[in-house]
Amino acid sequence: MKKNYTIVAILLLFAGTIHAQKNQIKAAEKEVNNGNPQDALIILKSIEFQVYNAKDEDKALYYFVQGNALVGLADKNIDESKNLILALQSYQELAKVESESGKSNYYGQVKGSSRSLKEKLVKNAISDSKKNKYIESANMYYEAYLLDKKDTINLYSAATAFVNGKDFISALKHYETLKAIDYSGTGTFYYAVNKTTKTEERFLKAYDRDHLINDGTYEKPRNEIGLSKRGLIYKNIALIYFQNGDNEKAKNAISDARKKNPEDNSLALAEAELSLVSKDYVSYKKLVTALSQKNPNDLDVIFNLGVLSTKANNTVDAENFYLKAIGIDPKDIKSYINLSILKLESVKVINDDMDKLGTSPIEMKKYDMLKTKKEEIYKSVIPYLKKAIEIDPKDTEISQNLLSVYNALDMTAEYKDLKDRAVY
Known part of the structure; x- marks a missing residue:
């Protein structure tokens, strides 16, 4: 009989503990509702290890309140990115508990606000990216994708951010997923x-x-x-393989993609860039020639061939492609900007050559020739920068570049006029 009394006493004690847990969860919920998420989390932390043995209903309420408290902290701009991710993890635990128990009391409320939560994640991902916090940004984008897998652009953005953060293993994993679901971004x-x-x-x-x-x-x-992002996806997959020394996998990644999507110009451009990176100049030239002949009036293709030619240090080809792009669309601001950059880059080489010269008559004569050449380059850039400003007068960087050119050429009147008109 004594043993039975002991068992009853233990059961009563256990029941009291469970009741206390529930009261503390309710107290935490009240703190959340009163706008005190930090106090709510302190209460929840005190019973964290007891929750594992709680009833499913109490577990679900625990994770629901915990997630809401963490969102509350994020809303107060306290470790916003970190607390949003932790909130999502709490909601995922909530979903798991309710799925296994077959009862849905709280997750429906979370799911109803998922769009708001997703937008917060994306907003923070963009903000982190602007601060060069690429890994944090990538994690935000990925959590947003997990919240709504139909919005696959967030998975693509996560992969891109991982590349920028030089976490190529995570980037490759996400690119492979994008490849498996045949994501194009169109x-x-x-x-x-x-x-x-x-x-x-x-x-x-x-x-x-x-x-x-x-x-x-x-x-x-x-x-x-x-626009199609297949080319960039497969190119990055290939480049990661190439960087890891697996050249065969790199080539196969692009080759397989092109076989499946023969009309996708972005893939052909990616293959040309991979040839350039791997120093296969014969294949590079062959691909570029074929692309330009096949798509003589495709603005995106011609512009990107200009970019590729710039990377290959083929400045003459690059200039011709940008000029051709302008011929296709006289308002293609990217081509005007890239043309001006292409020409201004050559000024750096001239400046270096001028700095190396001495003061002998021969060297001074060469100095004057280089100075004249530099001025001619500056003058040739002016029409491109002026056209770019005409297209987008609010782009302050373009205006600053033109002001620098005017200053270098001692064009005081033009400098003052632009300075007065510039939008800052």
């Missing part, structure tokens, strides 16, 4: 500005965007046509 993307946050958000469907605009919560709608 299609129409729909954007609008959230009136509350004043930030632009992306929508998968025009209907979803337009519905919110009609509600009056969003404004300034715009559409954007996404």
